[in-house]
Amino acid sequence: SQTIHQWPATLVQPVGSPLSLECTVEGTSNPNLYWYRQAAGRGLQLLFYSVGIGQISSEVPQNLSASRPQDRQFILSSKKLLLSDSGFYLCAWRHRDRNQPQHFGDGTRLSIL
Amino acid sequence: SQKIEQNSEALNIQEGKTATLTCNYTNYSPAYLQWYRQDPGRGPVFLLLIRENEKEKRKERLKVTFDTTLKQSLFHITASQPADSATYLCALGDTVRGSTLGRLYFGRGTQLTVWP
Numbered sequence: 001s002q003t004i005h006q007w008p009a010t011l012v013q014p015v016g017s018p019l020s021l022e023c024t025v026e027g028t029s030n031p032n033l034y035w036y037r038q039a040a041g042r043g044l045q046l047l048f049y050s051v052g053i054g055q056i057s058s059e060v061p062q063n064l065s066a067s068r069p070q071d072r073q074f075i076l077s078s079k080k081l082l083l084s085d086s087g088f089y090l091c092a093w094r095h096r097d098r099n100q101p102q103h104f105g106d107g108t109r110l111s112i113l
Numbered sequence: 114s115q116k117i118e119q120n121s122e123a124l125n126i127q128e129g130k131t132a133t134l135t136c137n138y139t140n141y142s143p144a145y146l147q148w149y150r151q152d153p154g155r156g157p158v159f160l161l162l163i164r165e166n167e168k169e170k171r172k173e174r175l176k177v178t179f180d181t182t183l184k185q186s187l188f189h190i191t192a193s194q195p196a197d198s199a200t201y202l203c204a205l206g207d208t209v210r211g212s213t214l215g216r217l218y219f220g221r222g223t224q225l226t227v228w229p
Contacts, residue, residue, distance in 0.1 A: 032215045043117070043202065044157070044219040051214065059216075090156050094215045099145050099164060099206070102217060104156030 002027035006091050006105035014113050019064075019078040021108050023091030026072065031093040033074040034102060035066055038088040050074060051096070086112045115141035117220040119203055125226045132190040134223045136203030139184060143205035146179055147217065148188050151200045160201075161188075193227045200224045 003026045013019060025031055032051050036044040046059045048066035056066050063082050067075045074091055088109050092102040120135035136146070145164045149157035163170045163179045163186070170177050176189040190197050204217040 032213070034216075036219075041221070043221040044204075044217075046216060046218065049214065049216060092156070096213050096215075098211060098213055099162060100215060101147055101159035101162055102215065103159065106156050107154075109154075 002093070002103065004091065004093055004103060004105040006089075006108055008108060009106065010109045010111075012111045012113060013081050015083055016080050019076070019081050019085070019110070021076040021089055021091075021110075023074040023076075023105060024072055025074075025093045028093070028095070029071060030096055031072065032096055033068060034092040034094070035074065035076050036090045036092065038090060038107075040087075044090065048076070081112050083112050086110055115139065115205065115218060117141075117203060117205060117218060119201075119220040119223045121223055122221070123224045123226070125228065126193055128194060128227055128229050130193055132193050132197070132225055132227070134188040134201050134203075134225070136186040136188070136220055137184060138205055141184075141205060141218075142181070142208050144208065144210050144212070145206040146177075146186050147204045147206065148175075148177055148186075149202040149204060149219075151202055151222065157202055190225075193225075195227045195229055198226050 006023050034049045035047045038044045050068045090107045092104045094102045116139045118137045147162045148160045151157040161177045174191045178187045200222040202222045203220040
């Protein structure tokens with residue numbers, strides 16, 4: 001069966017520090033991968049998606065970037081964190097076929113001080 | 114831009130009753146719509162998917178309807194139980210028919226509490 005792992009589960013970082021969140025998927029190949037942010041009281045906002053290695057599309061302009069160095073690895077990064085980057089970050093994968101559901105990891109709670 | 118509204122932030126019902134959650138959207142024509150359940154501190158879990166050419170889908174005690182004319186989906190939980198207490202999220206799929214990008218756009222969710 002397929003599994004998705006995100007780490008760390010929680011992270012406290014100072015403003016201006018760099019960020020690297022990692023997500024890996026097991027048990028499938030060629031998945032579509034997604035990064036979302038969920039701010040308090042708001043819905044999930046799609047940040048990035050990827051349909052293959054090295055292929056990244058951004059949904060919203062922001063202070064973050066994403067990379068996919070391997071088929072089942074998706075990384076969310078920032079060179080300098082802002083206070084507004086605080087939130088709950090979720091990674092998800094999906095089979096490439098049409099009309100498939102997404103499967104989410106358990107997220108990283110990021111607090112910026 | 115598209116707008117997705119879920120009827121209320123919170124819904125409280127008594128055990129055994131049917132919970133009905135509403136998802137309305139504007140400026141959008143999704144090829145499909147999905148419902149997810151999210152527990153505190155966890156990622157969303159997929160429940161049901163309904164395509165634009167389907168009127169209704171069922172899975173055990175769950176039922177979802179999709180009215181593309183009204184631009185509305187209803188999500189029902191029959192014989193609700195305290196274990197059904199969670200936040201339920203509506204998500205709209207891509208507008209491009211046949212797309213494999215699989216992007217989803219989520220509402221803010223409705224927090225359901227089922228009391229004994």
